[in-house]
Amino acid sequence: MRGFALPGQAVLLLTAREIRQRTTGSVLGWGWLVIQPAFLLAIYTFVFGVVLQVRFVPGGDTLGFALYLMAGLMPYTAFRESVERGANSLTSNRQLLQRVLTPPAVFPVVVTLSSVVTEAIGLGLLLVAVLLLGGGLSFWVLLLPLLILCRLLLSLAVAWLVSTLTVFLRDLGQLLNLLLTLLFFATPILYPVSQVPEGYSLVFELNPFYHLVSAYRAVILEGAAPPAGFYVVLAGAVVLLLLSRRFFDATVDRAKDLL
Numbered sequence: 001m002r003g004f005a006l007p008g009q010a011v012l013l014l015t016a017r018e019i020r021q022r023t024t025g026s027v028l029g030w031g032w033l034v035i036q037p038a039f040l041l042a043i044y045t046f047v048f049g050v051v052l053q054v055r056f057v058p059g060g061d062t063l064g065f066a067l068y069l070m071a072g073l074m075p076y077t078a079f080r081e082s083v084e085r086g087a088n089s090l091t092s093n094r095q096l097l098q099r100v101l102t103p104p105a106v107f108p109v110v111v112t113l114s115s116v117v118t119e120a121i122g123l124g125l126l127l128v129a130v131l132l133l134g135g136g137l138s139f140w141v142l143l144l145p146l147l148i149l150c151r152l153l154l155s156l157a158v159a160w161l162v163s164t165l166t167v168f169l170r171d172l173g174q175l176l177n178l179l180l181t182l183l184f185f186a187t188p189i190l191y192p193v194s195q196v197p198e199g200y201s202l203v204f205e206l207n208p209f210y211h212l213v214s215a216y217r218a219v220i221l222e223g224a225a226p227p228a229g230f231y232v233v234l235a236g237a238v239v240l241l242l243l244s245r246r247f248f249d250a251t252v253d254r255a256k257d258l259l
Contacts, residue, residue, distance in 0.1 A: 086159025138223030
């Protein structure tokens with residue numbers, strides 16, 4: 001295994017380039033990083049919070065539903081963005097891989113780091129909303145960077161894994177779209193876990209994103225410590241990262257030959 005040493009300057013420059021490419025040339029620029037998640041939040045809130053009257057807290061209102069929804073939507077959206085863009089990170093940087101002496105492992109790292117920008121903006125707005133509504137924040141919110149780190153490790157692990165697999169299996173991108181959609185609905189983001197039939201509870205216990213989303217909601221909205229399952233997910237993310245990097249190193253040279 002080649003190790004985890006990555007050129008810091010290359011990572012920073014390519015991450016800045018990645019973010020600029022997403023905003024340069026558009027009228028609203030950085031505004032799209034806010035508008036897109038806000039648009040999804042508005043739609044889901046109307047359908048599930050207003051029409052279907054879903055509530056995460058007994059006796060809660062539509063605004064409370066929106067806050068819980070946003071706390072779950074932000075980490076999932078960042079994860080999905082990392083995986084989808086990570087899957088194409090080698091193919092979309094084919095010329096750089098062939099002409100520049102940049103380690104291939106950098107490219108999945110870059111798209112994963114760029115997803116933190118969108119997540120940070122969304123979580124910042126959520127924290128401001130909680131304060132403005134008088135809910136207050138507990139000292140547990142100081143663990144939010146640890147939660148973001150856990151999400152980042154999971155995202156990078158999967159991004160490293162699928163970046164080379166996509167070169168060998170061109171249909172993987174379509175399959176990933178289906179799997180990420182399944183993950184979205186299999187995680188209690190749009191609904192409380194209390195509404196899940198009792199026979200399916202094990203499915204949620206085995207879903208790492210259930211524990212991660214629960215941790216985000218606990219530290220931001222409930223003033224509580226992350227649930228015990230979160231620390232299991234954090235340890236699992238580290239192990240998965242090590243394994244996925246080993247797989248990446250073992251397959252990337254062959255993948256470069258097929259680009």
